[in-house]
Amino acid sequence: MANKVFPSASAALDGLTFDGMTVMSGGFGLCGIPENLIIALRDTGVNGITVISNNAGVDGWGLGLLLETKQISKMISSYVGENKEFARQYLAGELELEFNPQGTLAERCRAGGAGIAGFYTKTGVGTLVAEGKEVKEFNGEKYVLETGLVADLSIVKAWKGDKEGNLIFRKTARNFNPMMATAGKKCVAEVEILVETGELDPDAIHTPGIYIDRIVKGAFEKRIEQRTVRHRETA
Amino acid sequence: MPWTRDQLAQRAAKELRDGYYVNLGIGIPTLVANYIPEGMEVTLQSENGMLGMGPFPYEDEIDADLINAGKQTITALKKSSYFSSSDSFAMIRGGHIDLSILGAMEVNERGDLANWMVPGKMVKGMGGAMDLVAGVKRVVVVMEHTSKDGASKLLKQCTLPLTGVNVVDLVITDLGVFEIDKHGQQPMKLIQLADDISVDEITAKTEATFINALK
Secondary structure, eight states: OOOOEESSHHHHHTTSOOTTOEEEEOOBTTBTOOHHHHHHHHHHTOOSEEEEOSSOOBTTBTTHHHHHTTOEEEEEESOOTTOHHHHHHHHTTOSEEEEOOHHHHHHHHHHHHTTOOEEEESTTTTSGGGTTSOEEEETTEEEEEEEOOOEEEEEEEEEEEETTOOEEOOGGGOTTHHHHHHHEEEEEEEEEEEEOTTOSOGGGOSBOGGGOSEEEEOOOOOOOSBOOOBOOOOO | OOOOHHHHHHHHHTTOOTTOEEEEOSSHHHHGGGGOOTTOOOEEEETTTEEEEOOOOBGGGOOTTOBOTTSBBOOEEEEEEEOOHHHHHHHHHTTOOOEEEEOOSEEETTOOEEOSOOTTSOOOOOTTHHHHHHHSSEEEEEEOSBOTTSOBSEESSOOSOOSBSSOOSEEEESSEEEEOOTTSSSOOEEEEEOTTOOHHHHHHTOOSOOEEOOO
16 A cells, blocks of 8 residues: 655655755745744755755745755745855855746746746846746737746645545645645655545645655644734723 | 835735735735725736735634645635735746735846845845746836835846846835836836935935825
Protein backbone atom coordinates (compact mmCIF):
# COMPACT_ATOMS: atom_id res chain seq x y z
CA MET A 1 0.00 0.00 0.00
CA ALA A 2 1.28 3.40 -0.93
CA ASN A 3 1.80 5.51 2.14
CA LYS A 4 2.15 9.29 2.13
CA VAL A 5 2.10 9.81 5.88
CA PHE A 6 5.44 10.41 7.61
CA PRO A 7 6.06 10.50 11.35
CA SER A 8 8.10 13.72 11.42
CA ALA A 9 9.13 16.64 9.23
CA SER A 10 12.70 15.29 9.09
CA ALA A 11 11.52 11.86 8.01
CA ALA A 12 9.31 13.49 5.40
CA LEU A 13 12.33 15.18 3.78
CA ASP A 14 14.51 12.08 3.83
CA GLY A 15 16.02 11.44 0.39
CA LEU A 16 14.46 14.53 -1.19
CA THR A 17 17.19 17.09 -0.56
CA PHE A 18 20.54 17.80 -2.23
CA ASP A 19 23.03 20.66 -2.55
CA GLY A 20 22.14 23.25 -5.18
CA MET A 21 18.46 22.32 -5.20
CA THR A 22 15.50 24.64 -5.80
CA VAL A 23 12.83 24.76 -3.11
CA MET A 24 9.44 26.48 -3.18
CA SER A 25 8.21 27.45 0.25
CA GLY A 26 4.61 28.55 0.80
CA GLY A 27 3.37 31.39 2.97
CA PHE A 28 2.87 35.15 3.01
CA GLY A 29 5.02 36.84 5.61
CA LEU A 30 4.92 34.31 8.46
CA CYS A 31 1.31 33.38 7.70
CA GLY A 32 0.88 29.86 6.35
CA ILE A 33 4.58 29.01 6.26
CA PRO A 34 5.67 25.35 6.58
CA GLU A 35 7.48 26.11 9.80
CA ASN A 36 8.31 22.48 10.70
CA LEU A 37 9.63 21.61 7.24
CA ILE A 38 11.79 24.75 7.15
CA ILE A 39 13.44 23.65 10.39
CA ALA A 40 13.82 20.12 9.05
CA LEU A 41 15.34 21.47 5.83
CA ARG A 42 17.83 23.46 7.89
CA ASP A 43 18.73 20.33 9.83
CA THR A 44 19.52 18.39 6.64
CA GLY A 45 22.49 20.76 6.23
CA VAL A 46 21.83 21.05 2.50
CA ASN A 47 23.59 24.04 0.94
CA GLY A 48 23.35 26.35 -2.06
CA ILE A 49 19.55 26.31 -2.08
CA THR A 50 17.56 28.53 -4.42
CA VAL A 51 14.41 29.40 -2.51
CA ILE A 52 11.25 30.57 -4.25
CA SER A 53 9.07 32.25 -1.65
CA ASN A 54 7.09 35.48 -1.57
CA ASN A 55 9.05 36.65 1.49
CA ALA A 56 12.22 35.64 3.30
CA GLY A 57 10.94 35.16 6.84
CA VAL A 58 12.20 37.28 9.72
CA ASP A 59 15.40 37.12 11.75
CA GLY A 60 15.27 33.86 13.68
CA TRP A 61 12.08 32.41 12.19
CA GLY A 62 10.78 30.94 8.97
CA LEU A 63 13.25 31.19 6.11
CA GLY A 64 15.31 33.48 8.35
CA LEU A 65 16.56 30.26 9.94
CA LEU A 66 18.04 29.09 6.62
CA LEU A 67 19.61 32.51 6.06
CA GLU A 68 21.32 32.39 9.46
CA THR A 69 23.02 29.15 8.47
CA LYS A 70 23.83 30.54 4.99
CA GLN A 71 22.16 27.58 3.29
CA ILE A 72 20.36 29.82 0.79
CA SER A 73 22.36 31.09 -2.18
CA LYS A 74 19.50 32.68 -4.12
CA MET A 75 16.00 33.95 -3.38
CA ILE A 76 13.17 34.57 -5.83
CA SER A 77 10.71 36.78 -3.95
CA SER A 78 8.46 39.83 -4.24
CA TYR A 79 9.21 41.48 -0.91
CA VAL A 80 11.97 40.88 1.64
CA GLY A 81 11.73 43.95 3.86
CA GLU A 82 11.40 42.21 7.23
CA ASN A 83 14.80 40.58 7.53
CA LYS A 84 18.05 42.27 8.63
CA GLU A 85 20.25 39.22 8.04
CA PHE A 86 18.87 39.04 4.53
CA ALA A 87 19.85 42.67 3.90
CA ARG A 88 23.32 42.08 5.33
CA GLN A 89 24.01 39.03 3.17
CA TYR A 90 22.60 40.68 0.08
CA LEU A 91 24.63 43.86 0.49
CA ALA A 92 27.76 41.78 1.18
CA GLY A 93 27.21 39.95 -2.12
CA GLU A 94 26.70 36.59 -0.38
CA LEU A 95 23.13 36.15 -1.58
CA GLU A 96 21.62 36.44 -5.03
CA LEU A 97 18.17 37.96 -5.29
CA GLU A 98 15.57 38.01 -8.04
CA PHE A 99 12.54 40.20 -7.47
CA ASN A 100 9.30 39.22 -9.15
CA PRO A 101 6.07 41.20 -8.89
CA GLN A 102 3.88 39.28 -6.45
CA GLY A 103 1.20 38.41 -9.01
CA THR A 104 3.82 37.36 -11.55
CA LEU A 105 5.47 35.14 -8.94
CA ALA A 106 2.13 33.51 -8.09
CA GLU A 107 1.30 32.98 -11.76
CA ARG A 108 4.78 31.62 -12.54
CA CYS A 109 4.22 28.94 -9.88
CA ARG A 110 0.70 28.23 -11.15
CA ALA A 111 1.98 27.98 -14.74
CA GLY A 112 4.91 25.77 -13.78
CA GLY A 113 2.61 23.33 -12.03
CA ALA A 114 0.15 23.37 -14.93
CA GLY A 115 2.71 22.60 -17.63
CA ILE A 116 2.63 26.09 -19.09
CA ALA A 117 6.12 27.20 -20.13
CA GLY A 118 5.37 30.91 -20.38
CA PHE A 119 2.65 33.55 -20.34
CA TYR A 120 2.25 37.20 -21.27
CA THR A 121 1.32 39.71 -18.56
CA LYS A 122 0.83 43.49 -18.41
CA THR A 123 2.60 43.61 -15.07
CA GLY A 124 6.01 45.26 -15.23
CA VAL A 125 5.93 46.43 -18.85
CA GLY A 126 8.34 49.37 -19.20
CA THR A 127 10.09 48.62 -15.89
CA LEU A 128 13.31 46.86 -14.83
CA VAL A 129 11.31 43.65 -14.49
CA ALA A 130 10.75 43.49 -18.26
CA GLU A 131 14.39 44.09 -19.20
CA GLY A 132 15.74 41.38 -21.48
CA LYS A 133 12.30 39.76 -21.86
CA GLU A 134 10.12 39.57 -24.94
CA VAL A 135 7.39 42.23 -25.11
CA LYS A 136 4.46 41.59 -27.41
CA GLU A 137 1.39 43.60 -28.31
CA PHE A 138 -2.11 42.14 -27.99
CA ASN A 139 -5.11 44.33 -28.88
CA GLY A 140 -2.93 47.42 -28.82
CA GLU A 141 -1.56 46.77 -25.34
CA LYS A 142 1.93 45.63 -24.39
CA TYR A 143 2.57 42.42 -22.45
CA VAL A 144 5.81 40.89 -21.21
CA LEU A 145 6.69 37.20 -21.48
CA GLU A 146 7.23 35.51 -18.13
CA THR A 147 8.15 31.84 -17.66
CA GLY A 148 6.63 29.13 -15.51
CA LEU A 149 8.57 28.01 -12.43
CA VAL A 150 9.15 24.50 -11.17
CA ALA A 151 11.13 23.39 -8.13
CA ASP A 152 12.89 20.21 -7.09
CA LEU A 153 10.88 20.31 -3.89
CA SER A 154 7.87 22.25 -2.63
CA ILE A 155 7.13 22.55 1.06
CA VAL A 156 3.65 23.78 1.94
CA LYS A 157 1.46 24.23 4.98
CA ALA A 158 -2.26 23.46 5.18
CA TRP A 159 -4.80 23.46 7.99
CA LYS A 160 -6.30 20.02 7.45
CA GLY A 161 -5.15 17.10 5.38
CA ASP A 162 -6.05 13.46 4.99
CA LYS A 163 -3.83 10.43 4.46
CA GLU A 164 -4.37 10.70 0.71
CA GLY A 165 -2.76 14.16 0.76
CA ASN A 166 -5.95 16.12 0.11
CA LEU A 167 -5.56 19.57 1.67
CA ILE A 168 -7.76 22.32 3.06
CA PHE A 169 -6.23 25.69 3.87
CA ARG A 170 -7.52 28.16 6.41
CA LYS A 171 -8.24 31.89 5.87
CA THR A 172 -5.33 33.94 4.50
CA ALA A 173 -2.86 31.16 5.32
CA ARG A 174 -3.72 29.72 1.89
CA ASN A 175 -1.78 32.34 -0.16
CA PHE A 176 1.03 30.75 -2.23
CA ASN A 177 0.62 27.21 -0.86
CA PRO A 178 -1.80 25.77 -3.46
CA MET A 179 0.22 26.85 -6.52
CA MET A 180 3.53 25.85 -5.00
CA ALA A 181 2.11 22.43 -4.15
CA THR A 182 1.56 21.86 -7.87
CA ALA A 183 4.96 23.14 -9.03
CA GLY A 184 7.35 20.94 -7.08
CA LYS A 185 8.72 17.74 -8.62
CA LYS A 186 8.12 16.49 -5.09
CA CYS A 187 5.81 18.16 -2.62
CA VAL A 188 5.73 17.70 1.13
CA ALA A 189 2.82 19.15 3.10
CA GLU A 190 2.58 19.79 6.82
CA VAL A 191 -0.83 20.08 8.42
CA GLU A 192 -2.29 21.05 11.78
CA ILE A 193 -4.91 18.33 11.64
CA LEU A 194 -4.39 14.99 9.89
CA VAL A 195 -7.53 12.91 9.39
CA GLU A 196 -8.41 9.55 7.90
CA THR A 197 -9.08 9.47 4.18
CA GLY A 198 -12.80 10.03 3.66
CA GLU A 199 -13.26 12.45 6.51
CA LEU A 200 -12.86 15.58 4.38
CA ASP A 201 -15.73 16.76 2.21
CA PRO A 202 -14.47 16.20 -1.37
CA ASP A 203 -16.19 19.44 -2.43
CA ALA A 204 -14.23 21.41 0.17
CA ILE A 205 -10.76 20.22 -0.81
CA HIS A 206 -8.52 23.04 -2.07
CA THR A 207 -5.54 20.93 -3.18
CA PRO A 208 -6.19 17.39 -4.41
CA GLY A 209 -3.85 14.72 -3.08
CA ILE A 210 -2.28 14.01 -6.47
CA TYR A 211 0.06 16.97 -5.89
CA ILE A 212 1.18 15.82 -2.46
CA ASP A 213 3.87 13.13 -2.19
CA ARG A 214 4.32 13.18 1.56
CA ILE A 215 2.30 14.58 4.44
CA VAL A 216 3.20 15.16 8.07
CA LYS A 217 1.31 16.47 11.07
CA GLY A 218 3.19 19.36 12.68
CA ALA A 219 3.13 21.38 15.88
CA PHE A 220 2.82 25.07 15.12
CA GLU A 221 3.91 28.33 16.72
CA LYS A 222 2.14 30.47 14.11
CA ARG A 223 4.02 33.65 14.90
CA ILE A 224 2.40 37.00 14.13
CA GLU A 225 4.42 39.82 12.54
CA GLN A 226 2.15 42.79 13.20
CA ARG A 227 -0.17 42.28 16.13
CA THR A 228 -2.69 45.05 15.51
CA VAL A 229 -5.81 45.32 17.67
CA ARG A 230 -8.68 47.64 18.46
CA HIS A 231 -10.05 48.23 21.92
CA ARG A 232 -13.55 47.74 23.19
CA GLU A 233 -15.34 50.87 24.39
CA THR A 234 -15.49 50.69 28.16
CA ALA A 235 -18.81 51.48 29.76
CA MET B 1 -2.15 74.68 5.47
CA PRO B 2 -1.01 71.48 3.72
CA TRP B 3 -3.35 68.54 4.32
CA THR B 4 -2.49 66.21 7.20
CA ARG B 5 -2.27 62.44 6.77
CA ASP B 6 -5.89 62.08 7.86
CA GLN B 7 -7.05 64.87 5.56
CA LEU B 8 -5.25 63.16 2.67
CA ALA B 9 -7.05 59.92 3.50
CA GLN B 10 -10.35 61.83 3.74
CA ARG B 11 -9.80 63.39 0.33
CA ALA B 12 -8.86 60.02 -1.17
CA ALA B 13 -12.08 58.54 0.29
CA LYS B 14 -14.03 60.88 -2.02
CA GLU B 15 -12.87 58.66 -4.89
CA LEU B 16 -14.82 55.71 -3.48
CA ARG B 17 -18.16 54.77 -5.04
CA ASP B 18 -20.95 52.53 -3.79
CA GLY B 19 -20.31 48.90 -4.74
CA TYR B 20 -16.60 49.38 -5.45
CA TYR B 21 -14.00 46.66 -4.86
CA VAL B 22 -10.93 48.50 -3.61
CA ASN B 23 -7.31 47.67 -2.79
CA LEU B 24 -5.60 50.00 -0.31
CA GLY B 25 -1.82 50.23 -0.06
CA ILE B 26 0.23 50.47 3.11
CA GLY B 27 0.53 53.79 5.02
CA ILE B 28 -1.85 56.70 4.38
CA PRO B 29 -3.94 54.63 1.91
CA THR B 30 -4.81 52.23 4.75
CA LEU B 31 -6.37 55.17 6.64
CA VAL B 32 -8.87 55.65 3.78
CA ALA B 33 -10.85 52.73 5.29
CA ASN B 34 -11.68 55.03 8.25
CA TYR B 35 -13.47 57.51 5.95
CA ILE B 36 -15.80 55.31 3.91
CA PRO B 37 -18.98 57.43 3.79
CA GLU B 38 -21.97 56.25 5.84
CA GLY B 39 -24.35 54.18 3.73
CA MET B 40 -21.76 53.40 1.06
CA GLU B 41 -20.74 49.79 0.57
CA VAL B 42 -17.10 49.28 -0.35
CA THR B 43 -15.40 45.87 -0.34
CA LEU B 44 -11.70 45.91 0.52
CA GLN B 45 -9.41 43.42 -1.20
CA SER B 46 -6.18 42.28 0.42
CA GLU B 47 -3.78 40.87 -2.15
CA ASN B 48 -2.58 38.05 0.10
CA GLY B 49 -5.94 36.42 -0.59
CA MET B 50 -9.06 38.01 0.85
CA LEU B 51 -12.08 40.02 -0.18
CA GLY B 52 -14.14 41.80 2.46
CA MET B 53 -11.48 42.85 4.93
CA GLY B 54 -12.87 43.81 8.34
CA PRO B 55 -11.42 46.03 11.09
CA PHE B 56 -8.52 45.14 13.40
CA PRO B 57 -9.49 42.39 15.87
CA TYR B 58 -10.15 42.77 19.57
CA GLU B 59 -7.35 41.20 21.61
CA ASP B 60 -9.32 37.96 22.06
CA GLU B 61 -10.13 37.66 18.35
CA ILE B 62 -6.55 37.66 17.04
CA ASP B 63 -6.00 34.89 14.50
CA ALA B 64 -2.52 34.21 13.08
CA ASP B 65 -4.17 32.84 9.91
CA LEU B 66 -5.96 36.12 9.23
CA ILE B 67 -3.72 38.99 8.16
CA ASN B 68 -3.71 41.72 5.53
CA ALA B 69 -1.03 42.47 2.95
CA GLY B 70 0.79 44.63 5.52
CA LYS B 71 0.98 41.49 7.71
CA GLN B 72 -1.33 43.10 10.28
CA THR B 73 -3.92 41.01 12.09
CA ILE B 74 -7.43 41.77 10.82
CA THR B 75 -10.95 40.34 10.95
CA ALA B 76 -13.42 38.99 8.41
CA LEU B 77 -16.94 40.19 7.59
CA LYS B 78 -20.07 38.21 6.71
CA LYS B 79 -19.35 38.73 3.01
CA SER B 80 -15.66 37.78 3.18
CA SER B 81 -14.02 35.19 0.97
CA TYR B 82 -10.52 33.73 0.92
CA PHE B 83 -8.51 32.57 -2.09
CA SER B 84 -4.99 31.81 -3.25
CA SER B 85 -2.40 34.37 -4.36
CA SER B 86 -2.86 33.41 -8.02
CA ASP B 87 -6.64 33.92 -7.75
CA SER B 88 -6.00 37.20 -5.97
CA PHE B 89 -3.80 38.52 -8.73
CA ALA B 90 -6.10 37.17 -11.43
CA MET B 91 -8.66 39.49 -9.84
CA ILE B 92 -6.18 42.36 -9.83
CA ARG B 93 -4.57 41.85 -13.23
CA GLY B 94 -7.86 40.93 -14.86
CA GLY B 95 -9.34 44.35 -14.19
CA HIS B 96 -11.93 43.21 -11.63
CA ILE B 97 -10.82 45.63 -8.91
CA ASP B 98 -12.31 49.12 -9.34
CA LEU B 99 -9.82 51.24 -7.47
CA SER B 100 -6.32 51.04 -6.06
CA ILE B 101 -5.03 53.73 -3.70
CA LEU B 102 -1.30 53.65 -3.06
CA GLY B 103 1.70 55.73 -2.08
CA ALA B 104 4.52 56.93 -4.34
CA MET B 105 8.04 58.28 -4.36
CA GLU B 106 7.61 59.96 -7.77
CA VAL B 107 4.87 60.44 -10.36
CA ASN B 108 5.29 62.06 -13.74
CA GLU B 109 2.83 64.15 -15.73
CA ARG B 110 1.91 61.19 -17.97
CA GLY B 111 1.08 58.89 -15.08
CA ASP B 112 4.34 56.97 -14.73
CA LEU B 113 4.82 55.84 -11.15
CA ALA B 114 7.93 55.02 -9.11
CA ASN B 115 7.37 53.62 -5.63
CA TRP B 116 9.54 50.57 -5.01
CA MET B 117 13.22 51.17 -5.45
CA VAL B 118 15.95 53.70 -4.72
CA PRO B 119 19.21 52.63 -6.41
CA GLY B 120 22.04 52.27 -3.92
CA LYS B 121 19.69 51.58 -1.03
CA MET B 122 18.54 48.17 0.20
CA VAL B 123 15.55 47.33 -1.95
CA LYS B 124 12.70 45.58 -0.18
CA GLY B 125 10.86 44.60 -3.35
CA MET B 126 7.80 45.67 -5.29
CA GLY B 127 5.39 43.25 -3.63
CA GLY B 128 2.08 43.52 -5.48
CA ALA B 129 2.43 47.15 -6.57
CA MET B 130 3.36 46.45 -10.21
CA ASP B 131 0.42 44.09 -10.65
CA LEU B 132 -1.99 46.52 -9.00
CA VAL B 133 -1.07 49.52 -11.16
CA ALA B 134 -1.06 47.38 -14.32
CA GLY B 135 -4.44 45.81 -13.73
CA VAL B 136 -6.73 47.87 -11.50
CA LYS B 137 -9.25 50.05 -13.36
CA ARG B 138 -8.43 53.32 -11.58
CA VAL B 139 -5.18 54.14 -9.78
CA VAL B 140 -5.04 56.95 -7.21
CA VAL B 141 -1.73 58.02 -5.67
CA VAL B 142 -1.58 59.67 -2.26
CA MET B 143 1.77 61.26 -1.40
CA GLU B 144 3.60 64.25 0.03
CA HIS B 145 4.02 66.90 -2.65
CA THR B 146 7.75 67.27 -2.05
CA SER B 147 10.52 65.07 -0.65
CA LYS B 148 12.18 65.82 2.70
CA ASP B 149 14.72 68.08 0.97
CA GLY B 150 11.93 70.04 -0.72
CA ALA B 151 12.25 68.57 -4.22
CA SER B 152 9.07 68.09 -6.25
CA LYS B 153 7.79 64.51 -6.42
CA LEU B 154 5.53 65.41 -9.35
CA LEU B 155 7.94 65.42 -12.27
CA LYS B 156 8.24 65.77 -16.03
CA GLN B 157 10.18 62.51 -15.96
CA CYS B 158 10.64 60.06 -13.09
CA THR B 159 14.26 59.58 -12.01
CA LEU B 160 13.72 56.36 -10.00
CA PRO B 161 13.09 52.90 -11.48
CA LEU B 162 9.44 52.66 -12.46
CA THR B 163 6.62 50.60 -11.01
CA GLY B 164 4.42 51.22 -14.05
CA VAL B 165 4.21 53.34 -17.20
CA ASN B 166 1.10 55.51 -17.84
CA VAL B 167 -0.81 54.01 -14.94
CA VAL B 168 -1.84 56.83 -12.56
CA ASP B 169 -5.25 58.55 -12.91
CA LEU B 170 -5.23 60.90 -9.94
CA VAL B 171 -2.57 62.30 -7.60
CA ILE B 172 -3.57 63.63 -4.19
CA THR B 173 -0.76 65.47 -2.41
CA ASP B 174 -0.77 67.52 0.77
CA LEU B 175 -0.99 70.64 -1.42
CA GLY B 176 -3.64 69.69 -3.96
CA VAL B 177 -5.16 67.24 -6.43
CA PHE B 178 -4.07 66.55 -10.02
CA GLU B 179 -5.88 64.63 -12.71
CA ILE B 180 -3.83 62.68 -15.26
CA ASP B 181 -5.04 61.38 -18.60
CA LYS B 182 -2.92 58.24 -18.77
CA HIS B 183 -3.73 57.85 -22.47
CA GLY B 184 -1.85 61.10 -23.04
CA GLN B 185 -4.66 62.99 -24.80
CA GLN B 186 -4.84 65.75 -22.18
CA PRO B 187 -2.19 67.53 -20.13
CA MET B 188 -2.11 67.02 -16.35
CA LYS B 189 -4.72 69.19 -14.65
CA LEU B 190 -4.72 70.85 -11.23
CA ILE B 191 -8.30 70.34 -10.02
CA GLN B 192 -8.17 71.19 -6.31
CA LEU B 193 -6.00 73.03 -3.79
CA ALA B 194 -5.52 72.20 -0.12
CA ASP B 195 -6.86 74.84 2.27
CA ASP B 196 -4.99 78.17 2.00
CA ILE B 197 -2.56 76.87 -0.63
CA SER B 198 -2.21 79.26 -3.59
CA VAL B 199 -1.76 78.40 -7.25
CA ASP B 200 1.56 80.25 -7.10
CA GLU B 201 2.80 78.12 -4.22
CA ILE B 202 1.81 74.79 -5.78
CA THR B 203 3.26 75.88 -9.14
CA ALA B 204 6.56 76.80 -7.48
CA LYS B 205 6.72 73.39 -5.82
CA THR B 206 5.81 71.34 -8.90
CA GLU B 207 8.34 70.39 -11.55
CA ALA B 208 5.77 68.73 -13.81
CA THR B 209 3.80 70.88 -16.25
CA PHE B 210 0.07 71.16 -15.63
CA ILE B 211 -2.84 73.35 -16.54
CA ASN B 212 -5.03 75.10 -14.00
CA ALA B 213 -8.45 73.45 -14.11
CA LEU B 214 -9.68 74.63 -10.69
CA LYS B 215 -13.44 74.91 -10.52
